[in-house]
Each structure stands twice: as C-alpha cells, then as structure tokens.
Amino acid sequence: MIKLEKVSKKFGIGYNALFDINLSIEKGEFVFLVGPTGSGKTTIFRLIIRELLPTEGSIIIDEWDIINLPKQKIPHLRKKIGVVFQDLKLLKDRTIFENVVLPLEVINIKPVEAKQRVEEVLESVGILEHRDKFPVQLSGGELQRVAIARALILSPDILLADEPTGNLDDDTSWEIVKLLSAINEKGTTILMATHDTDIVKKLGKRIIGLDKGRMVKDEKHKK
Amino acid sequence: MKFFTTAWHNIRRSPYQALAAILVMTLTFLVVSFFSFLIVGSSRVITFFESKPQVTAFFKDEAKQENINALEDSLNSTGKVASMKFVSKEEALSIYRQQNKNDPLLLDLVTADILPASLEITTTKINDMASISDMLKQSSVVQEVVFQKDIVSTLVNWTTAARRIGLGIIAVLSLVSVFIIVTIIGIKISQKRDDIEIMRLIGASSWYVRWPFLIEGIFYAVVGAFIAWLVASSALVYATPTLSAFLKGIPIFPIPLVFFFGLLGVEFLLAIFLGFISSFLAVLRYLK
Ligand SMILES: Nc1ncnc2c1ncn2[C@@H]1O[C@H](COP(=O)(O)OP(=O)(O)OP(=O)(O)O)[C@@H](O)[C@H]1O
Ligand SMILES: [Mg+2]
Numbered sequence: 001m002i003k004l005e006k007v008s009k010k011f012g013i014g015y016n017a018l019f020d021i022n023l024s025i026e027k028g029e030f031v032f033l034v035g036p037t038g039s040g041k042t043t044i045f046r047l048i049i050r051e052l053l054p055t056e057g058s059i060i061i062d063e064w065d066i067i068n069l070p071k072q073k074i075p076h077l078r079k080k081i082g083v084v085f086q087d088l089k090l091l092k093d094r095t096i097f098e099n100v101v102l103p104l105e106v107i108n109i110k111p112v113e114a115k116q117r118v119e120e121v122l123e124s125v126g127i128l129e130h131r132d133k134f135p136v137q138l139s140g141g142e143l144q145r146v147a148i149a150r151a152l153i154l155s156p157d158i159l160l161a162d163e164p165t166g167n168l169d170d171d172t173s174w175e176i177v178k179l180l181s182a183i184n185e186k187g188t189t190i191l192m193a194t195h196d197t198d199i200v201k202k203l204g205k206r207i208i209g210l211d212k213g214r215m216v217k218d219e220k221h222k223k
Numbered sequence: 224m225k226f227f228t229t230a231w232h233n234i235r236r237s238p239y240q241a242l243a244a245i246l247v248m249t250l251t252f253l254v255v256s257f258f259s260f261l262i263v264g265s266s267r268v269i270t271f272f273e274s275k276p277q278v279t280a281f282f283k284d285e286a287k288q289e290n291i292n293a294l295e296d297s298l299n300s301t302g303k304v305a306s307m308k309f310v311s312k313e314e315a316l317s318i319y320r321q322q323n324k325n326d327p328l329l330l331d332l333v334t335a336d337i338l339p340a341s342l343e344i345t346t347t348k349i350n351d352m353a354s355i356s357d358m359l360k361q362s363s364v365v366q367e368v369v370f371q372k373d374i375v376s377t378l379v380n381w382t383t384a385a386r387r388i389g390l391g392i393i394a395v396l397s398l399v400s401v402f403i404i405v406t407i408i409g410i411k412i413s414q415k416r417d418d419i420e421i422m423r424l425i426g427a428s429s430w431y432v433r434w435p436f437l438i439e440g441i442f443y444a445v446v447g448a449f450i451a452w453l454v455a456s457s458a459l460v461y462a463t464p465t466l467s468a469f470l471k472g473i474p475i476f477p478i479p480l481v482f483f484f485g486l487l488g489v490e491f492l493l494a495i496f497l498g499f500i501s502s503f504l505a506v507l508r509y510l511k
Contacts, residue, residue, distance in 0.1 A: 049424065106427045
C-alpha cells in the first residue's frame with residue numbers, strides 16, 4: 001500500500017514541484033501516472049523511495065511512515081521497491097549480468113543461487129542472450145529491459161517504472177507494457193509514469209494525472 | 224569476500240595511487256622498524272652495563288707494584304668492595320689478542336707497553352661506587368678512573384634523546400601517510416560517486432558501500448608494513464656480523480626469531496589501525 005497525504009515538495013525557495021498531493025494505491029493495483037514534462041512524476045517516485053523528503057505531508061508505505069524512517073532502515077525500504085529509473089541508472093563498466101545481479105549481492109545471496117535467479121529474470125524479459133555484453137552494446141529497448149530485470153530481481157512488492165517506454169517504437173513499448181501487466185498479475189503493485197496516451201487508453205487501468213505539481217485527475221479502472 | 228574482490232578491483236584500477244600509498248606506508252614502517260631495533264638494542268646494552276657495578280682504574284706506566292698493593296689494601300679495608308681483579312700489562316695484551324685474534328693488523332700494532340695495567344673493582348652496592356672511585360682518583364698511581372655508571376648514564380641520555388626524535392619522526396610520518404591515504408581513498412570515492420549513488424538507490428546499506436574502501440586503506444598500510452619489515456629485518460641480519468664485532472661481549476646477537484616475528488605482529492596491528500583510521504576518515508568525509 002502506498003499512501004500520500006497532503007504531500008508538497010518545494011525545491012529551493014518558493015517553487016512547488018508538487019502541491020497538496022493525496023493519493024492511495026492498494027496492493028496489487030496497476031496505476032498510470034500521466035502528465036506533461038515537469039509535472040512532478042519523477043519527484044513522486046523519488047519521494048516514495050525516500051531519495052527526497054517532502055516539504056510537507058506524510059507518506060506511508062505498508063505501515064512504514066517513511067518520513068520518520070530511521071536512516072539505517074532506508075535500505076530495507078528500497079529492497080521492497082523495485083525502480084526502473086527514467087535514466088535507467090545502469091553501471092556502464094559492468095556487464096548486463098553484473099548489473100542485474102547487484103541487488104542480490106547487496107542482500108548477500110549465494111553466487112550459485114544468484115546466477116540462477118538472474119538467468120531466470122533475464123529470460124523472462126527476453127534478453128538472456130545479452131548477459132555478457134556491456135550497456136553500450138545494447139539498444140534502447142534492450143536497456144529498458146535490463147533496468148526492468150534489475151528492478152524485478154528481488155521480487156519486490158512494489159514496482160515503480162518511470163517512463164519505461166520512453167524513446168521506444170510502438171511495438172517495443174507495447175511488449176514492455178505487456179511484460180509489466182504480466183508482473184502485475186502475479187501480485188506486484190505497479191506505478192508507471194508515462195507520456196504515452198495510447199498505451200494508457202488501451203490498457204484501461206487507473207490513471208492519475210498531474211499538472212504543474214497538482215493532481216488533476218484520478219480515473220478508476222475501467223476493466 | 225565480495226568486499227575483498229571489490230577492494231582489489233579498485234586497487235588494480237589505479238596502480239600509481241596504490242604505489243604512492245604503499246610507498247609512504249613503507250617509509251613510515253621502515254622508521255618504525257629501525258627505531259624498534261635501536262630501542263631494544265640500546266636497552267640491552269644498558270642492562271648489560273648496569274648489571275656490572277664496576278669501576279676500572281688504569282694505572283700510570285711508572286706505578287710501582289708496592290704502591291698498587293697498598294692501594295688494594297686500603298680499598299679492601301673499606302669493606303665496600305665485592306671483588307677486585309688486577310690486570311697486568313701482559314694480561315691486558317693477551318685479552319686484547321684474544322678479542323682481536325682475527326685481525327692480524329691490529330695484533331701487530333700493539334705491544335704490552337702501550338696497554339696500561341688496570342684494576343677492576345666491583346662493589347656490593349651500586350651506591351658505594353662513587354666513594355670507591357673518589358679514593359681511586361686521589362691515588363697518585365692512578366691515571367684514569369672509568370666508571371661504568373658514567374657509561375650507563377651517557378647511554379641513557381643518548382637513547383632518551385634518540386627515543387624522542389624517533390617518536391617525533393614516526394608521528395610526523397604516520398600523519399603524512401594518513402593524509403595521503405585519506406586523499407587517495409577520497410579520490411576513489413569521487414570517481415565512483417555515480418556507482419555509489421546507484422548502489423544506494425537499489426538498497427545497499429552504508430556499510431555495504433564503505434567496506435571495500437576500508438579494506439583498501441588497510442591493504443595499503445599492511446602491504447607497506449610488510450615490505451618495510453622485510454627490508455629492515457634483512458638489513459639487520461646482513462649487518463649482524465659487523466654489529467656483533469662492534470658490540471663485543473654484549474649478549475645481543477644472534478637476534479632471536481621471536482623478536483622479528485613479534486615486531487611483524489606489532490607492525491601489522493599498527494598498520495591495520497592506521498589504514499582503518501585513514502580510510503574511515505575518508506569515508507566519513509566523502510561518503511556522507
Ligand atoms: N533537484 C531539483 N532541484 C530543483 N528543481 C527540481 C529538482 N528536481 C526536479 N525539479 C523540478 O521539479 C519539477 C518536477 O520535476 P519531475 O522530474 O518530477 O518532472 P517529471 O514529471 O518527471 O517530468 P518528465 O516527464 O520530463 O520526466 C520540474 O519543474 C523540475 O524542474
Ligand atoms: Mg520524470
């Protein structure tokens with residue numbers, strides 16, 4: 001469960017990147033976060049993983065009041081939430097395998113198990129053949145899949161996908177969305193930021209609209 | 224294990240920085256090693272001299288045997304003397320010959336005439352040495368009185384000074400090496416800023432990020448200490464024949480293996496401490 005109450009975020013002085021956001025997302029939901037550039041989508045994600053603290057308001061993730069979360073608990077929070085970052089944040093000097101295995105290394109899983117798990121996930125996003133290549137050797141769509149694989153590797157309760165279809169052609173975008181839907185059907189809560197109105201319409205999931213930091217829309221599921 | 228691999232990766236990636244860090248640590252520990260040799264050696268020498276409450280009176284060449292005997296009697300009558308040993312010119316020569324039997328050049332140079340006859344006196348109490356030596360100095364047949372206590376106090380003064388200077392140099396060098404390692408680890412952290420940021424975002428704890436850097440700092444210090452120990456110990460072993468000839472009669476050589484390994488142990492502990500402190504400072508400073 002993700003719950004934001006009266007959340008505002010100011011960067012520096014005066015400028016409101018987010019203003020009075022109230023939203024609640026239940027376990028297992030698939031939610032689109034839409035809005036023009038600069039409307040605050042990425043900022044919401046950064047608040048949820050406590051990369052940023054809000055200027056005002058409260059944020060609850062599964063019973064955890066993350067504003068008052070002790071510093072040493074932040075890693076626990078982040079392990080529960082898989083993130084596909086807008087800029088992907090892949091390590092350029094590591095192979096695809098090494099990038100995806102990273103969260104497993106962090107929780108200290110035996111290498112043999114880790115290897116098996118990474119191969120499963122790479123297989124499920126369809127890039128197993130690229131496992132030993134470096135990020136520069138892959139196309140944009142393939143890199144998106146690497147980022148998704150890394151976000152999924154710890155089987156998180158929540159997946160935040162920040163424009164996972166940005167810069168991709170329609171077919172590839174659609175494949176990635178189908179992949180996310182499949183993951184959602186297995187129980188993972190998904191919050192996906194996107195500009196792609198076609199996809200949003202086609203899928204018929206809940207839509208939260210932002211504009212200039214304000215929530216302007218919350219359409220429930222159609223299907 | 225993972226942390227060691229990562230640390231090793233980071234070290235390998237910039238060999239010149241690694242070299243600089245190790246060299247400055249080696250220098251520091253070379254001084255530590257030689258300083259330890261000096262401290263331990265000099266305290267052995269001092270103990271050796273201290274264990275002998277001895278005064279030696281060297282007689283003038285014209286001193287007559289009867290005058291010497293009279294002096295011996297009056298010393299005995301004080302009741303402070305534990306033992307007395309007269310060494311004639313001839314005996315002095317044979318002792319000299321014995322000590323330098325491997326050096327024919329020195330043997331040829333010296334005859335019994337050059338060496339003075341002497342009287343070695345030990346007292347029961349160290350405190351009595353002063354009054355005995357006063358008696359000797361007043362005697363008309365005595366040329367010179369050598370007081371072991373003088374040797375000891377000179378030695379003690381020297382080693383106290385050496386100890387202060389040595390500790391000073393070690394303190395300065397330790398500080399320099401700490402600064403250099405802080406700087407090097409700091410550079411490494413800045414170079415990996417993006418990686419660290421990503422690791423954190425995917426749930427790595429602070430310690431997970433810190434450990435490889437701490438290990439790196441400790442690695443530099445320990446390798447430096449080991450090289451220094453190896454160099455210093457080899458130098459000491461190599462110099463043993465010369466030194467033992469110089470310190471004839473003082474039981475220091477051969478140096479027991481225990482001493483070398485004890486020194487290695489102490490240096491390793493010190494190195495781990497210095498390395499940890501340096502890299503921890505760097506981590507605190509550059510990895511908030
Ligand atoms: N660190 C920051 N300092 C100052 N302003 C910031 C910072 N991060 C974001 N902003 C501002 O906050 C607003 C919201 O940014 P955000 O990244 O959330 O937008 P977005 O909806 O993700 O946009 P896009 O669709 O282009 O990714 C923008 O106007 C941006 O300039
Ligand atoms: Mg964004």
